Amino acid sequence: MAAQSTLRRSPADRFSELFDRFYERLTARLDTFQRRSPLRKRTTQLLATLALSFTIITSGYGGYRLYRRRKTERDLGRKLVRRNSALRSKDGSRTIYVPYKDRTTGVSIYPTKNTTFDAHRRLFLNPPREARMEDGVPPANIRPGLNMAFLYQFGALMRIMIPRAGSKESGLLLTHAVFLLLRTYLSLVVARMDGEIVRDLVAGQGRAFLLGIGKWLSIGAISSYTNSMIKFLQSKISIAFRTRLTRYIHDLYLNNSLAYYKLHNLDGGVGHGADQFITQDLTLFCDSAASLYSSLGKPLVDLVTFNFQLYRSLGPLALSALLINYFATATLLRKLSPPFGKMKAVEGRKEGEFRAMHARLIANAEEVAFYAGGPTEHTLLDQGFRELRKWMESIYRIKVGYNMLEDFVLKYSWSAFGYLITSLPVFLPALGGLTDSNLGTSAANFDSKVSAASPELVKNSDRSGGRMRQFITNKRLMLSLADAGGRMMYSIKDLSELAGYTSRVYTLISTLHRVHANAYYPPRGSYPDLFSLSDVQGTVHKGFDGVRLENVPVAAPSLYPNGGEELIDNLSFIVGPGDHLLITGPNGAGKSAVARIVAGLWPTYRGLTSRPRNDGQDGIMFLPQRPYLSPGTLRDQVIYPHTELDMQAAGRRESELQAVLEQARLGYLPEREGGWDTRKMWKDVLSGGEKQRMGIARLLYHEPRFAFIDEGTSAVSSDVEGLLYETAKGKGITLITISTRASLKRYHSYTLTLGLGEEASEYEFLRIGTASEKDSVEKELLELRERLSQVEGWQRRRREVEEELGRVWISGGEEEEGI
Numbered sequence: 001m002a003a004q005s006t007l008r009r010s011p012a013d014r015f016s017e018l019f020d021r022f023y024e025r026l027t028a029r030l031d032t033f034q035r036r037s038p039l040r041k042r043t044t045q046l047l048a049t050l051a052l053s054f055t056i057i058t059s060g061y062g063g064y065r066l067y068r069r070r071k072t073e074r075d076l077g078r079k080l081v082r083r084n085s086a087l088r089s090k091d092g093s094r095t096i097y098v099p100y101k102d103r104t105t106g107v108s109i110y111p112t113k114n115t116t117f118d119a120h121r122r123l124f125l126n127p128p129r130e131a132r133m134e135d136g137v138p139p140a141n142i143r144p145g146l147n148m149a150f151l152y153q154f155g156a157l158m159r160i161m162i163p164r165a166g167s168k169e170s171g172l173l174l175t176h177a178v179f180l181l182l183r184t185y186l187s188l189v190v191a192r193m194d195g196e197i198v199r200d201l202v203a204g205q206g207r208a209f210l211l212g213i214g215k216w217l218s219i220g221a222i223s224s225y226t227n228s229m230i231k232f233l234q235s236k237i238s239i240a241f242r243t244r245l246t247r248y249i250h251d252l253y254l255n256n257s258l259a260y261y262k263l264h265n266l267d268g269g270v271g272h273g274a275d276q277f278i279t280q281d282l283t284l285f286c287d288s289a290a291s292l293y294s295s296l297g298k299p300l301v302d303l304v305t306f307n308f309q310l311y312r313s314l315g316p317l318a319l320s321a322l323l324i325n326y327f328a329t330a331t332l333l334r335k336l337s338p339p340f341g342k343m344k345a346v347e348g349r350k351e352g353e354f355r356a357m358h359a360r361l362i363a364n365a366e367e368v369a370f371y372a373g374g375p376t377e378h379t380l381l382d383q384g385f386r387e388l389r390k391w392m393e394s395i396y397r398i399k400v401g402y403n404m405l406e407d408f409v410l411k412y413s414w415s416a417f418g419y420l421i422t423s424l425p426v427f428l429p430a431l432g433g434l435t436d437s438n439l440g441t442s443a444a445n446f447d448s449k450v451s452a453a454s455p456e457l458v459k460n461s462d463r464s465g466g467r468m469r470q471f472i473t474n475k476r477l478m479l480s481l482a483d484a485g486g487r488m489m490y491s492i493k494d495l496s497e498l499a500g501y502t503s504r505v506y507t508l509i510s511t512l513h514r515v516h517a518n519a520y521y522p523p524r525g526s527y528p529d530l531f532s533l534s535d536v537q538g539t540v541h542k543g544f545d546g547v548r549l550e551n552v553p554v555a556a557p558s559l560y561p562n563g564g565e566e567l568i569d570n571l572s573f574i575v576g577p578g579d580h581l582l583i584t585g586p587n588g589a590g591k592s593a594v595a596r597i598v599a600g601l602w603p604t605y606r607g608l609t610s611r612p613r614n615d616g617q618d619g620i621m622f623l624p625q626r627p628y629l630s631p632g633t634l635r636d637q638v639i640y641p642h643t644e645l646d647m648q649a650a651g652r653r654e655s656e657l658q659a660v661l662e663q664a665r666l667g668y669l670p671e672r673e674g675g676w677d678t679r680k681m682w683k684d685v686l687s688g689g690e691k692q693r694m695g696i697a698r699l700l701y702h703e704p705r706f707a708f709i710d711e712g713t714s715a716v717s718s719d720v721e722g723l724l725y726e727t728a729k730g731k732g733i734t735l736i737t738i739s740t741r742a743s744l745k746r747y748h749s750y751t752l753t754l755g756l757g758e759e760a761s762e763y764e765f766l767r768i769g770t771a772s773e774k775d776s777v778e779k780e781l782l783e784l785r786e787r788l789s790q791v792e793g794w795q796r797r798r799r800e801v802e803e804e805l806g807r808v809w810i811s812g813g814e815e816e817e818g819i
């Protein structure tokens, strides 16, 4: 009855009773504490109040500080994100602010150390003989496929992807492996539980059956979590690999060795450029490597565990048969599989070429539109796509036969084989290992109550239940095994595709290392071609207060390992501070080539090139023939190649920028374009002359000691041109101008005339205003006068020809009769 009355009370009553009891206990404890305390009640209350107030005030203040800090971070982050900028630390690392959820977060990027590149160079430039890569350089010799070369290349890339045993990637791989093992274990549990549920169902054990279903569902929940974690970790691994590789490649691609220029202008090892390699091939490689880890790792673990389980229940014969089956299937598929690796590598190259065609059209849209060259570009693009399509179709055709074979072998012949194996205990109990004792242990889980009630019945049901359970378990094991084995075999194809991607990424990195280390050697047993990259013998001296070339041949380079074409035999000149130089000569004489040699884009094949150490302020600056406008704000255009942070670090102000724009006659731009923070496609917004004046503005902003201006004012009106030159000279900039306009002589003290002589390979270096320069001008004038004197003769001849023609043709354009 007491129990019933407790049951009838409402939950609220029970809760208040519980509360009362605790409250009484607490007050009793406090009273005891009060009695024992040496302090009086009022003092205790005062102290408690003070402690409480102190806690409230400090936590309130702490909360306020936290809020302020978060707000400042958020504002600063937003500002930095908006301005697309980053913080630079002393160790060379950069912190970039990126939007993350509703706030911004800083990502620190550490540059790859030069010692790391040095250590890796051996891996990418000197592969061991066993890797069979025929010297490793040039990488065009690498044949993608499942071979030693693939293993070597993959190992080399792994050194970048997982730099240390304790790196983040190792942790991810380990966690992934734990989840893979867990999934295999869960598959085993599921196989056993499947057998038990069917056994209970057949034996009519209702409670055990329901319990089994409950267990099944809970295991299902854990399995689902495991599976989704496996997918998640796979993506994490892929992105982690990609991050490592991309940063490594960017560090090699965009450093002082100018690999982004040399890669397609001088080296040619990666064809038209690195964009397709960095954007698409790298992604495919990382995805493929990460998915292979789980698609190979799991079935491998599965195979070992399931085989062991089957060995325990089916005996050694079954295991030997299974192993022979795997071996035979793998050999067959490997022998008959087409070269997927090579096919993927070629596909990547063709995709890259097609993409480059589109990129080229976008970059030159205006020029193409003026020429109305749309139809021609259309034909070219269609042609590019047709080649890609043809290749893809041939791959698909090859795949049909292989997929058929793969499907038949892995699905149907394997399941037939599975039935044979599971039937072993039935037809060959002695060989199959399914003995009575075995059955006895396997049936031990039977309900003990039933066995106690009727021993005879139990013996029979034990036998049939055990056999049933054993068969179901074995069948499920066989299915899982077939699945695991099948996945292993399918992975052969994935593996060869991975070999293709690996070869592409390895080729890119080894070519970048080659450019970085300047590792160009002639093919074994031969001499290098004249003016090839393996024939560079000159010296570049950085740290000279001026520009000097001493016996430097100017040669237009060819792609490695071919030799270039000589334009000027031995060029020598020197420009000191204040010696403004004008380089002139006909088109194609090699004027810009001189700037390329001084800038280090083209090699100094022989002789000595001296130049200032730094680029930009207090160093040297080059204004190229084609003006370049960067993506970004108006401010970024003026201060390029600086970023806003560099500008702040240099203590420069916006007012200075305005002054610089005024000097370059572009003072109206900030107002016209809506301020310094305006972002536009500046390439399309500014006119030809404005673009050139923007280049001059950059020059005036950076104030270098020396500046090469390559046709930098050809689109600027001549009055403004003069002003720009005088302003630049007024700022102490020594100008080296490349131009065909003789009028620019008046702003310079020296001229270097290229393209003279019969073969246009001679030059003349003269000081303007000296006797020899006057001589040279007079010589030129004399030549012109001589030519002018011939004009009268030419005119006379022209009149004679016209008269003769007039006799033959009548005025209407018809021929005279009879002729």
Ligand SMILES: Nc1ncnc2c1ncn2[C@@H]1O[C@H](COP(=O)(O)OP(=O)(O)OP(=O)(O)O)[C@@H](O)[C@H]1O
Pocket: 265, 556, 557, 558, 567, 586, 587, 588, 589, 590, 591, 592, 593, 594, 625, 740
């Ligand atoms: N990247 C390159 N690779 C190979 N040859 C090149 C390359 N760039 C230019 N050349 C060749 O080098 C020669 C000199 O080129 P350069 O640009 O120096 O001529 P230039 O005298 O400045 O002519 P222009 O007055 O037309 O600007 C040309 O014949 C050109 O075809």
